[in-house]
Amino acid sequence: MRLAKIVLAGAAALTISSSAALISSAALAQQPLTGVVTEVDRINRMVAIQPTQGGTVGANTAGAAEEFKVPAGLSLDTVHAGDKVTYSVSETGGTRTITKLQQQ
Known part of the structure; x- marks a missing residue:
């Protein structure tokens, strides 16, 4: 026992x-992640963001831009290519969706 x-x-x-x-x-x-917006597709509610490299190792090399779906609750009116942003992402069923998008 x-x-x-x-x-x-x-x-x-x-x-x-x-x-x-x-x-x-x-x-x-x-x-939150940081990156630079490379493309905004307001019609299809998609945004492409090139993530910012962290640290000093490989800081001069940029990764490929990633595309994300933007839900109807987030406005794309103030976001433009070249903007530095802070963002959060969730993934459901293989679709990556922005949950928070804020200019720096």
Whole structure:
């Protein structure tokens, strides 16, 4: 009986620590990203953003621009190619969607 209680307590502790790791990784995924808008397609509600490289290693090399769907709740009227932006992205069913878009 005592051994069973010890095993159950250990399993509960392991479950709690794994849940905390999942929550912290989800929080990291929601951190804002930065980049430069390369294209705005207002008709199809798409925006292409070239992500900003972090750090100093490879800072002069730019990555390829990524295209994102923009939901109807976000305005594209003030965003133009060449603007530096901060943005957040979510992905559902293979479609990457901007959840937050703000000029710097």
